[in-house]
Amino acid sequence: MHLETTTSFDLTPELQVVQHLLSRRLDVDQQAIDARQRLGQDLGLGLLKLGVLALELEDVTGVLLPFDALTRAVTVEDLARLLHAHRRRR
Numbered sequence: 001m002h003l004e005t006t007t008s009f010d011l012t013p014e015l016q017v018v019q020h021l022l023s024r025r026l027d028v029d030q031q032a033i034d035a036r037q038r039l040g041q042d043l044g045l046g047l048l049k050l051g052v053l054a055l056e057l058e059d060v061t062g063v064l065l066p067f068d069a070l071t072r073a074v075t076v077e078d079l080a081r082l083l084h085a086h087r088r089r090r
Helices: 012-026 047-061 076-088
Strands: none
Touching (some): 012 076, 047 076
16 A cells, blocks of 8 residues: 555655665665665565664654554655655654
8 A cells, every 4th residue: 555645745855865775775876766666575675674764764864753654655755755744743
C-alpha cells in the first residue's frame, strides 16, 4: 500500500535527503535511486536496514519517524512523503 496524499507539495528536499542516505547506505550513485523504487523488493531494505535508515534520517533532519508509519512506506517517495508529513508536525 502506497502512502497517498490529496494535496500537492514539493517533495524535492525530502526526496534528496532520502536518496542521499540510501545511496550512502547501499553504496550506489544517488542518481541511481529513483523515487518509484520499492524499498524492500528493489533496494533490498529489510526492517533492520529500514530502522537504521530511520535513525540516520533523524540524525540529519531531527525528525523521528514512527516505526508503524515507517513500515507502511513501500517506495522511496513514500518515505520522502512520510518525512515531509512529520516535518510539518514539529
